[in-house]
Every structure is written in C-alpha cells, then in structure tokens.
Amino acid sequence: MSSSARSDEGGMGVGLLGLGVVGTAVAKAIVERHRSEDPSVPLNVVAAVVRDTSRKRDVDLDPSVISTNLDTVVANPDVDIVVELMGGVDPAFDYITKALEAGQHVVTANKEVMAKRGSELLATAAENNVHLFYEASVAGGIPIIGPLMNDLTANKIQSLRGIINGTTNFILTKMAHEGADFDDVLSEAQSLGYAEADPTADVDGFDALYKISVLARLAYHTEVPVDVIHREGIREVHAKDFRYASELGYTIKLLAVAQANGESGLLSRVHPALIPLDVPMASVNGVLNAVEVEGDLVGPLWFQGPGAGPNPTASAVMGDVIRIAKGAPSNGSSSSAPKPFPIASMDDHVCQYYIRLTASDRPGVLANVARVLGDADISINSVLQKDTDIENGHADLVIMTHPARESNMQSAVSSIKELDSVLRLDSLLRVETYGDRA
DSSP: SSOOSSSTTOOOEEEEEOOOOHHHHHHHHHHHHHHTTTTTSSSEEEEEEEETTTTTOOOOOGGGEEEGGGGTTTTOOOSSSEEEEEOOTTTHHHHHHHHHHHHHHHEEEEEHHHHHHHHHHHHHHHHHOOEOOOGGGGTTSSOHHHHIIIITTSOOEEEEEOOHHHHHHHHHHHHHOOOOOHHHHHHHHHHSSSSSOHHHHHHTSSSHHHHHHHHHHHHHTSSGGGSEEEEEEEEEEEOOHHHHOOOOOOHEEEEEEEEETTTEEEEEEEEEEEEEEGGGGGGTTEEEEEEEEEEETTTTEEEEEEEEEEEHHHHHHHHHHHHHHHHHTOOGGGOOOOOOOBBOOOOGGGEEEEEEEEEESSSSHHHHHHHHHTTTTTEEEEEEEEETTTTEEEEEEEEEEEEEEEEOOOOOOOOHHTTTTEEEEEEEEEEEEOTTTO
C-alpha cells in the first residue's frame, strides 16, 4: 500500500485499535486537522475498534465508524495507517502483525509489545515494505525514539539514563518533599488517576523495564530481552531514606539505565537509586520524565517533558502518523549496525551503596558490620548514627560505602542480616555515578 496520501476527499485513512483516553485524543487531533483542511497531511478516521460501542466518547466521530469488528480496521483497504492503542502483548501482537502483513503502516504506543516482540514486528514491517513507528511507546510526548533512530546514528551511545515512569516519580517526589510514607502517597496517586488500582506495573518497575528495553535495543542495535534486565521497584523505599539521603547530598529516583562497556558488555537495570542533588536528574519532579543520552561525539543530551497523559502521548502518535502521511523514507538504517553487545551481568556492576539498618545501640556494632563488609572487599566511606531509641536500645545506622561489586555487596548483606546486633537491614540502595564522582 502506498505511503502517499489518498487522492479522495478523505485523504489517508486511519484506523484506531482502541478509543480510550489516548485514542480519543488522537481521534480529536485527526478530526480537527481534517476540519482545518491542511492539504499537506490529509487524514481521516475511517474506522475505530472498541470493546463497547455504547460508551460515550468525547470526540465527534460518525457512529458508523465505531465498531467491535477488528476487520473494519485490520486488512481494511480503506485504512492506510493502523494506530494501535490497546496495550499489552495479546492480542496486540497478532493484530499488529496482521496489519503489517496486509500492507498497512502501524503506529503504536505499546511499550510492552515493542519490548517483548518488537524485533519480530519490525522484521515483519520490513518484509512488507511498510512502517512500524513507536515514538509514543517511551516517555510520552518526549521525542526520544526518533533521535536514537535518526539524529544520533553517528554516535556510539555510551549510556542511557532515564526517569521514565511518571507514577513512581510522582510518588518519590511527594515522599522526598513531604516526608510522606509510600502507602499514603500511593493512595493519593491512585485518587488523582496517576496510579492504577493495581499499581504493580509502575511501582514494581515493569513499565520502566519495557521502556529501557526498547531504548537499549535502538541505541545498541542488539536484543535486550526483558528477562536480562535487572529490576527492582520502589516499595522498599521509606520516608527516612529521603531524610538521610538529603543529609548526604542526594535524593532518590527510580532510574532506568543502559550502559555499554567494551569489556563487560551492555548492562541494563531498573532500580531506585541515590542521585546527587546537584545533577539535573535530581530536579525532575512530579509526573515529568527525563532521558539523558550520552554519545561519543555529541556528549550528554537531555530530554525532559511530560511522559504520559492523553495529549502528550497523542502528540507522539500524531507525529508518527504525519511522518507516514508525508511519505517518510523506508524503514531501517540497520544495515550499518555494529556488532551486537554481549549482555553484562548485574553481579559485575560496581557502584557505591547506601545501607540503612536498625541495630542495637551498644559498642561494637559498627565494628562487626565493618568486618563483614571488609571480608567482602567493601570499604566504608561514611557513617551516620540516627534516631537513637534509648528506651528500646535501638538506633538507625546509615552507611555509605566506597564503590563495590554487586555480587560482593549481596553476599555481605546476607552476612549482615545474621549478626546478632543487627535487628533489621531496612534499605539497600545503589548510588548512581555521574562523571568523575566516586
């Protein structure tokens, strides 16, 4: 099917799979553009597939356009561009595949299907000489997929580092600024619509996991399966940790990181981390997203903006739709891709660590912990003793280490938990390294 605009009055036909909040925003953008009679991008919604046709939607579409019949969109000769906004892998993967095989271009905001089955879908698009664009799958309205595919191809990407989940960033920001507990802020986020009734995808790091998988594949031209990416969520971050981190010159964010090393390979990871208060990432608050890309030629680049919401996501979707309508060049500059990176193990990651434990307030406790750390080849950078509970004889012991290997730290943690003088190991957080920092 040709990527040029149709010559009939309706212009290029767009079919929507899903007409929820984002789908409605996309449909409204197309309707308004059609009414403006913009001759450069003639677009028209010719079909939309939904679960419930009786539901009222805030967009002026002819009711005959909306149905529950997949065939009105997929493989429909009147539909040039399929916009998939369903989410998940099943049945989205099958629907996208069927559309591509029918010669339809596809635009998707589905990070999970692109993370888990993206390479297959991109191969199917190439085989059928059609486009599969997915700018909206990562970081909402922030343009990051396009720059990695096009503008930065002359660079060897050295690192990607992002705050790419608005829900967790909202929660952590509130905890940092108000001293609130996780459960309370999560409830507030749910009441405001920032978090789902089941927040697992966000707070346990799955959403960020899918997104960094997509970005890492683009940046490093290699498969980065989700099951090789280290993932931790934010449920074990506590209000106390923000207070102590601030005293040490840090805040806490959920980071998604992909870093390449010529010797150890490509390491991708998602976890909460202490980041210095004087780096830009520390000031990305609320539901905002940010992605930092460092290339060997261009150095560090910074992308920041709204990472979710109907209008920012619709902006990214419409950007892809319009690129196709204007006759975007054919897929793939992959022929010049470098050799794939080997995947590095999280066990080999080296960083500083923040440890908070509840210990008996008596002599020798720190010496015992220091001995365990020393046996694991980990040295202590600084120690804070806080919140002494005289009545119960307990105290918070906060330890910052020098850079250490992950496997060594995990071994030490197991031994620290066995010490009689340690009542609980409350927190273990990594410290993100920036530039020449230790």
